[in-house]
Amino acid sequence: MSATAPFGRRLAAAMAAHGPLCVGIDPHPALLHRWGLADDVTGLRTFGLRTLDALGGRVAALKPQSAFYERHGSAGIAVLEELLAAARETGTLTVLDVKRGDVGSTMLGYADAYLRDGSPLAADAVTLSPYLGLGSLGPAIEAALGSGRGVFVLALTSNPEGAGVQHARDAAGHAVAAQVVDGARALNAPQAAAGEPLGSVGLVVGATVGAAARELGIDLASVRGPLLAPGVGAQGAGPRELAEVFAGAERSVLASTSRAVLAAGPDAPALRAAASAVADEARVALGL
Numbered sequence: 672m673s674a675t676a677p678f679g680r681r682l683a684a685a686m687a688a689h690g691p692l693c694v695g696i697d698p699h700p701a702l703l704h705r706w707g708l709a710d711d712v713t714g715l716r717t718f719g720l721r722t723l724d725a726l727g728g729r730v731a732a733l734k735p736q737s738a739f740y741e742r743h744g745s746a747g748i749a750v751l752e753e754l755l756a757a758a759r760e761t762g763t764l765t766v767l768d769v770k771r772g773d774v775g776s777t778m779l780g781y782a783d784a785y786l787r788d789g790s791p792l793a794a795d796a797v798t799l800s801p802y803l804g805l806g807s808l809g810p811a812i813e814a815a816l817g818s819g820r821g822v823f824v825l826a827l828t829s830n831p832e833g834a835g836v837q838h839a840r841d842a843a844g845h846a847v848a849a850q851v852v853d854g855a856r857a858l859n860a861p862q863a864a865a866g867e868p869l870g871s872v873g874l875v876v877g878a879t880v881g882a883a884a885r886e887l888g889i890d891l892a893s894v895r896g897p898l899l900a901p902g903v904g905a906q907g908a909g910p911r912e913l914a915e916v917f918a919g920a921e922r923s924v925l926a927s928t929s930r931a932v933l934a935a936g937p938d939a940p941a942l943r944a945a946a947s948a949v950a951d952e953a954r955v956a957l958g959l
């Protein structure tokens with residue numbers, strides 16, 4: 672499939688081929704230590720490249736967590752650039768987890784950094800935060816859609832603190848998260864009308880959020896875009912939670928886990944076995 676095919680189409684094909692799992696590359700200091708690596712840029716580089724080597728071409732997507740690269744300064748960013756380039760070579764989809772959100776004029780800068788052909792930090796998709804207003808993300812969303820890339824906008828996050836903001840309702844009783852969902856649905860409408868299996872504007876909906884979507888009157892299936900579901904594994908969600916949270920929207924779910932798989936490393940077969948077990952559980956839970 673061409674690299675410029677829409678992100679949603681490319682992701683749907685990767686999920687059909689490898690199962691509905693994204694593995695996060697989160698080089699926590701404790702994981703570097705566990706893998707027998709130093710908490711420095713050499714350790715960081717080895718950690719990411721070994722994970723890519725073990726899982727590249729075997730999971731639907733890999734999600735490097737920018738924070739753990741940024742904590743090593745510019746040398747850490749260079750390692751992230753190398754990892755993204757190596758993933759591009761293997762054809763493995765990358766979701767760069769940066770959770771950016773700023774005024775529109777500044778979003779242009781982030782769009783250029785992460786969503787432009789030829790940028791050293793270009794990924795297939797990025798995570799975005801809509802709390803300066805979904806409309807402020809416009810420049811990044813336009814850049815993504817114009818270059819066959821995608822975005823995942825935070826809607827219902829996996830952390831317990833998210834509810835205070837995301838469940839808040841406006842005077843008409845419409846929850847903040849529901850407004851994010853409405854925006855994503857509208858942005859995906861042209862791709863849905865064109866018959867794409869998934870739109871390129873995804874949402875983040877934690878696998879830990881329980882009945883929140885239903886209680887807030889949100890129809891997740893109506894988004895017609897991918898639903899990145901972190902919280903699987905270390906944050907406590909498993910197959911039962913995936914089935915409960917995403918009932919009716921199963922085909923859109925990209926379950927996401929980081930530490931639960933990474934802790935099986937650094938041995939490549941052990942990493943593969945861990946990822947494949949979580950992918951199988953997710954597939955069964957979602958009835959796919």
Ligand SMILES: O=C(O)c1cc(=O)[nH]c(=O)n1[C@@H]1O[C@H](COP(=O)(O)O)[C@@H](O)[C@H]1O
Binds near residue numbers: 928
């Ligand atoms: O955007 C994300 O991926 C994300 C959103 C969210 O609501 N919750 C969440 O945990 N994440 C990210 O997903 C990863 C979860 O890692 P584990 O808890 O180790 O599986 C981290 O990189 C988080 O920053």
